[in-house]
Amino acid sequence: MTDARLPGPWLFRLQWMRLSDRAARTFTASLMWSNESGTDGKLPPECYGFLHPLGLDNPTAEELVSAGWWKSGPDGYYIPDWTGASGQESAATVATRKANNRKYQAEHRARKAAEEAAKGESLGVSDDVSPDVSTLPAGQAQDRTQLAEGELAGTVDLSCPDCQRSLVFNNTPCKQHRKDAA
Numbered sequence: 001m002t003d004a005r006l007p008g009p010w011l012f013r014l015q016w017m018r019l020s021d022r023a024a025r026t027f028t029a030s031l032m033w034s035n036e037s038g039t040d041g042k043l044p045p046e047c048y049g050f051l052h053p054l055g056l057d058n059p060t061a062e063e064l065v066s067a068g069w070w071k072s073g074p075d076g077y078y079i080p081d082w083t084g085a086s087g088q089e090s091a092a093t094v095a096t097r098k099a100n101n102r103k104y105q106a107e108h109r110a111r112k113a114a115e116e117a118a119k120g121e122s123l124g125v126s127d128d129v130s131p132d133v134s135t136l137p138a139g140q141a142q143d144r145t146q147l148a149e150g151e152l153a154g155t156v157d158l159s160c161p162d163c164q165r166s167l168v169f170n171n172t173p174c175k176q177h178r179k180d181a182a
Contacts (some may be wrong), residue, residue: 002036023064038094
């Protein structure tokens with residue numbers, strides 16, 4: 001995510017306080033547009049319609065140039081000292097931060113998935129929630145089979161981790177999905 005910074009000390013600068021409302025709005029929009037577009041302060045004519053609902057007019061552009069907030073260049077206007085006095089991040093810095101965030105997020109998701117998989121294995125829960133009735137004593141095997149086929153089966157939510165754990169340990173759905181809980 002990009003952001004345009006409006007440093008607090010600007011509030012006390014005469015060159016900011018003397019801007020017309022339209023010029024101040026156009027300038028802040030130019031910061032946002034340039035940050036979002038990654039142009040490092042360059043404002044080509046194609047962006048002028050985004051800087052103010054009524055577009056960029058000559059008096060506003062001249063006001064921003066004479067106040068020092070913009071400079072005129074061969075390809076339009078630009079915001080001088082983008083990473084210095086303007087207090088903005090360069091497009092390269094933003095791109096690096098975004099790439100690092102994507103990498104961190106992917107690693108975080110992989111760690112969480114591994115933790116969840118290990119947690120499921122330690123509880124004896126697998127993707128296949130059907131009990132292995134061959135390893136249970138005869139009475140329990142019959143109970144599990146009846147549970148899977150019978151009266152409580154409609155109340156068991158097989159995608160619910162609590163139901164899965166409850167089925168493994170005590171042959172009943174979780175508290176939320178029990179018939180008697182309704």
